[in-house]
Amino acid sequence: MVSSYDRGVTSKRRRGTGGIARATLIAVTFEVGFYARRANEANMKGIDKRLATQGKIQYASRMRRGDVGRYVLMPGDRARVPLMSALLEGAKEVGGGREYLAHTGLHRGIKVTVMSTGIGCPAAAIGVEELANVGAKVFIRTGSTGALQKPIDIGDLVIPNGAVKSEGTTRMYEPDEFPAVPSFRVLSSLVAAAESLKEELDFSYHVGIVSCDDAFYAETPEFIRRMTDLGALSLDMESAAVFVVSRLRGLESGCIMSASENFARKQIVPQRTPAALRRGWITETRVALRAVEILEGVSPT
Numbered sequence: 146m147v148s149s150y151d152r153g154v155t156s157k158r159r160r161g162t163g164g165i166a167r168a169t170l171i172a173v174t175f176e177v178g179f180y181a182r183r184a185n186e187a188n189m190k191g192i193d194k195r196l197a198t199q200g201k202i203q204y205a206s207r208m209r210r211g212d213v214g215r216y217v218l219m220p221g222d223r224a225r226v227p228l229m230s231a232l233l234e235g236a237k238e239v240g241g242g243r244e245y246l247a248h249t250g251l252h253r254g255i256k257v258t259v260m261s262t263g264i265g266c267p268a269a270a271i272g273v274e275e276l277a278n279v280g281a282k283v284f285i286r287t288g289s290t291g292a293l294q295k296p297i298d299i300g301d302l303v304i305p306n307g308a309v310k311s312e313g314t315t316r317m318y319e320p321d322e323f324p325a326v327p328s329f330r331v332l333s334s335l336v337a338a339a340e341s342l343k344e345e346l347d348f349s350y351h352v353g354i355v356s357c358d359d360a361f362y363a364e365t366p367e368f369i370r371r372m373t374d375l376g377a378l379s380l381d382m383e384s385a386a387v388f389v390v391s392r393l394r395g396l397e398s399g400c401i402m403s404a405s406e407n408f409a410r411k412q413i414v415p416q417r418t419p420a421a422l423r424r425g426w427i428t429e430t431r432v433a434l435r436a437v438e439i440l441e442g443v444s445p446t
Contacts, residue, residue, distance in 0.1 A: 216257045
């Protein structure tokens with residue numbers, strides 16, 4: 146009998162060399178009708194916020210064109226930005242408005258930005274919109290997630306191949322029936338990167354569906370139990386918005402998160418950050434940067 150959890154994909158450390166065959170992936174992106182309609186409506190009825198701020202100093206993040214790289218790693222907590230940007234060369238602060246602290250540096254010659262988004266889909270959607278306005282093209286959420294399945298340890302990595310839209314932000318962009326999914330090219334690169342690094346960095350990763358909501362304290366036991374029984378790997382609060390907004394902008398996105406707690410085991414994060422979780426944040430950053438190398442066609446060192 147196959148359990149709900151087995152519908153996902155799990156790769157445990159030291160479980161063989163397996164490997165994922167590398168293929169040439171072609172990403173075809175396009176500006177979809179949502180924004181084209183908005184431009185027409187703006188001409189008829191008034192101002193469009195996105196068009197009015199495109200290429201200018203951004204309202205919330207205070208960034209401008211030239212500040213950010215093509216690739217952006219997006220943790221939630223501002224405190225994780227210097228932790229993650231320390232893995233870049235010459236990283237410097239380029240923005241700090243509201244919850245959006247941003248550092249930009251180089252990874253093997255590739256310009257990369259790390260920018261926090263705060264908590265929840267509304268803030269994450271604003272972050273993607275403003276980053277896109279000033280030139281970012283690929284968004285990788287690098288955050289924490291509450292595990293729902295017992296095999297997931299604190300500090301394990303979760304790579305979503307889709308998100309349940311248990312939030313309200315994306316309803317302003319598209320009908321609920323549209324799925325919230327990462328770009329295949331970015332998802333494949335994250336999985337390939339995790340597979341290539343799992344022995345060296347000694348970690349486990351899990352690929353599957355997550356549930357994304359926007360009400361942290363309204364995640365009732367009944368809600369958690371239902372998502373667990375349906376096979377969701379974990380809970381987060383930003384992935385759906387990152388997936389949806391980037392797709393509608395004709396851009397690319399992915400997500401990799403470190404398990405901060407496990408509801409199935411009744412393991413809740415204490416006030417002091419466990420060493421395993423802090424290690425998970427560093428590991429997910431290294432995996433995300435390896436994925437950037439793969440996307441750029443740069444051979445591993």
